[in-house]
Amino acid sequence: MSLAELICPSGTPAALRTAVDAGADAVYCGFQDATNARNFPGLNFTPDELEASVAYAHAKGTKVLLALNTYPPAGKVDLWRQAADTGARLGVDAFIVADMGVAHYIARTYPAVRLHLSVQAAASSPEAIRYYCENFGIKRVVLPRILTIPEIRQIRKEIPCEIETFIFGNHGLMVEGRCSLTNYLTGQSTNMDGVCSPASDVEYTRQADGSMSSQLAGFTIDCFGPDEKAGYPTICKGRYTAPHRPDGYYAFEEPISLNLSRLLPDLIDAGVHAFKIEGRQRSKSYVRGVVSAFRAAIDDIRAGRQANIANLVALTEGQKQTQGAFETKKWR
Amino acid sequence: MSIGADINPHAPRPGNAVVSRLACALVQPILSRVVRKIAARHPSLFARLGPHQRTDFLIDPVELPFALHLQPDPQALIFRAVPRDAAPPAGATIRGRFMLLLELVDSEEDGDAAFFSRDLEVSGDTEAVVRLRNALDDVDGSIAEETAGMFGPVGRAILARLRRAYPNHSEGPDPR
């Protein structure tokens, strides 16, 4: 059986402590800049906060993974190198990287620190994953959310590194690391600036009838009826009119979250080493609820018991959940 | 007080102008004391607010007879009760039931989930709201408990009573 490590989101030091106390095997976090893909206002860690957080996590046997999982624009690679230098100095247990230049720098400068390949690298074939392993010493790949469990099982047999998959949280539908929808509307890049639908470009407006519209950079991307559940203001989850759909429809994906709690035993059996919970932008309440639910489920499975999975639908986007491509390629 | 108050800003609000002003005058000394103590105990809160320390937040607990005006500037902190008809122009407005707002401050509830379920409404500068949310979420412990504790056993009894009065909103997600 795989180790089934639980990898948990930490957007602030308090969230990190919450995740550690709720039973995370590892937490992942980032600095307050474009070097990570949750570069949200008021979120993330200063170097001093990370230092104290690493000490807290290590004292309780929890690993700290530092996300450096965005792509440096030309001429700006120094910010990513400095972040790697700081992370190494503070004793993080692994770096999560997407860009080959960043991977190369860390592999050469800090060969003793583990490298994990971010989902943002979108490496989904054995050939691509092996390339990263052979050239940068990648120890674990975070797989894109586009593979079925039989496909994951097959990949596991053909690669020399560990596999991590998402099990819960926000479910973007584009190929990770290659989505430019936000860039198109706001001029800011998810993959280089680290933020999809920056809050400064988002506006919510309540209409007189109780409906609420969400706008990104002045474009209306959805309008929720008075009793309808809402979702994130991301373009991939927008509702649009088209000549053949004048009433508006979810052209790409509806507001929905990934929840693989029922597939946990199958994923463990397929050889997945680690399970990632999405949501560094979420609250301590979310972290506490989701981490403790999955901690209990994984412990049950490890002990040979039937896992009793909590009902987490209240925490999902649009209060809807899916098993996405993990269940079937017919998804969407 | 109606627990099921409508969060629609155009819905009728409790209290007429006189009641509202009287209520503001009554709670104001408490609010001033609370906000000074909380700010002194959690100075790191302000760094996460960045440029939005000067933003005027209007926090609108829909079933109370007044709204709350917050300007989280550590040099000139403002936290005051205002009648809705005399509220200043807000950079950002956060509207919901009182207990939900309290639980969001304490991270007993998740802000995104409350937004998805439409129990929480935000308007104005979304970045300001996100910064305030993240700043409060990084505070350890319960601001509600701290506040209640400032008023001794009476304060704690009032908080306990409030929580009992809102049974549906004091439960976090069921972890099992």
Ligand code: SF4
């Ligand atoms: S628009 Fe959707 S798919 Fe694209 S980066 Fe944003 S969340 Fe991901």
